[in-house]
Amino acid sequence: MKIEGSSALVTGGGSGLGAATARLLAQRGAVVHVFDRNRQAAEAVAGEIGGVALAGDVTSEADAAAALDTAARAGDGLRILVNCAGIGVAGRILGKSGPMPLADFETVIRVNLVGTFNMMRLAAERMATLSERVDKARGVIVNTASVAAFEGQIGQAAYAASKGGIVSLALPAAREFARFGIRVNTVAPGIFMTPLLHNLPQEAQESLAAAIPYPSRLGDPAEFADAVRFAIENQYINGEVIRLDGALRMQPK
Template sequence: MRIEGSSAVVTGGGSGLGEATARLLAKLGAIVHVFDRNGDAAEKVAGDIGGVAISGDVTSEGDAAKVMDVAAKAGDGLRILVNCAGIGMAGRILGKEGPMPLADFERVIRINLVGTFNMMRLAAERMATTTEREDKARGAIVNTASVAAFEGQIGQAAYSASKGGIVSMALPVARELSRFGIRVNTVAPGIFMTPLLKGLPQETQDSLGAAIPYPSRLGEPAEFADAVRFLIENQYVNGEVIRLDGAIRMQPR
C-alpha cells in the first residue's frame, strides 16, 4: 500500500521504536500522528517531522478515539496504524517476597495487549469507511510483539503473556479484517537499542550484543522502522509475524 499521502497513527511515537517509525513514515510522505503518554516527547518528534502530536493512553477508549478521529480527517482518511506503545516489567511469579502482585501482571497485560487491541479496533472502524485504493486496499496495521512471546525468560511471565497475545491475534484479526481491505501484521523484535538500553554501561551493551549470532550487536530502531515500512508497502503480506532478532534464541536467564 502506498505510504505517501497516507494518514498514519504511531503509538509510543515519542521515543524508541515508535519514534524511528514515525520519522521514517514522515520521510516517506505520510501524515503522521504521534500518539504517546509523554506529551512533551510527542510534541518534540511531531515538531521535527511536521506531524501532529496527541497525548494519550492506549488503554483509554476516549484517548484512542480522539487520535483516530483526528487522523481520519487527514489526507484521504486513516490508512496506517503502527502499535509501538508498551512497557516491560520483570518479576517472578514467586519471588523472595512472595507471589507477584496480581496488579503488576494486570498492568502489563492491559497496556501491552489490551492497549494494542483497543487501538486496532478503533482504527479498523475508521479504515473500513475509507475509499478503496489499488488492489482494494483500505489500510494496514502493524503491531509490535517480542521474541519473548516465543522464548520468555525467567521473570518475564507477564511480559511474555502480553506479547504472546499480540502474536496470537495476528492471524484471526487479519482474517476478520480482510473483507474490508485491511491487512494486519506483527513484528517481533529482539534486543534493540532503545532509550532504556542506551542507559546501560557499554560493557553490558556489548555483552548483550555478543549473544546475538549475526550481526552481533543490538538492533537499531531504524531497522525496526524499515521492517514496518515493508509490511505496509507489500500488499501480499498479511497475518504474518516477522522475527527481527539477528537469529537470537533467548536462554532461560
C-alpha cells in the same frame, strides 16, 4: 499500501521504536500522528518530522478514539496504524517476597495487549468506511510483539504473555478484516538500542550484543522502522509475524 500521502498514527511514537517509525513514515511522505502518553515527547518528535502530536493513553477508549478521529481527518482518511506503545516490568511469578502482585501482571497485560487491541479495533472501524485503493485496499495495521513471545525468560512472565497475545492476534484479525481490505501484521523485535538500553553500561550492552549470532550488535530502531515499512508496502504480507532479531534465541535467563 502506498505510504506517500497517507494519514498514519504511531502509538508510543515519542521515543524508541515508535519514534524511529514515525520518522521513516514522515520521510516516505505520510502525514504522521505521534500518539504518546508523554505529551512533551510526542511534541518533540512531531516537531522534528512535521507531524501532529497527540497525547493520551492507549488503554483509554476516549483517548484512542479522539486520536484516531484526528488522524482520520487527514489526507483521505486513516490508512496506517502502527502500535509501538508498551511497557516491560520484570518480576518472577514466585519471588523471594512471595507471588507476583496480581496488579503488576494486569498492568502489563492492559498496556501491551489490551492497549494494542483497543487501538486496532477502533482504527479498523474507521478504516472500514474508507474508499478502496488499489487491490481493494483500505488500510494496514502493524503491531509490535517481541521475541519474548516465543522464548520468554525467567522474570518475563507478564511481558511474554502480553507479547504472545499480540502475536496470536495477527492471524484472526487479518482473516476477519480481509473483507474490508485491511491487513494486519506484527513485528517481533529482539534486543534493540532503545532509550532503556542506552542507559546501561557499555559492558552490559556488549554482553547483550555477544548473545546475538549475526550481526552481533543491538538492533538499530531504524531497522525496526524499515521492517514496519516493508509490512505496510508489501500488499501480500498479511497475518504475518516477522522476527527481527539477528537469529537470537533467548536463553532461560
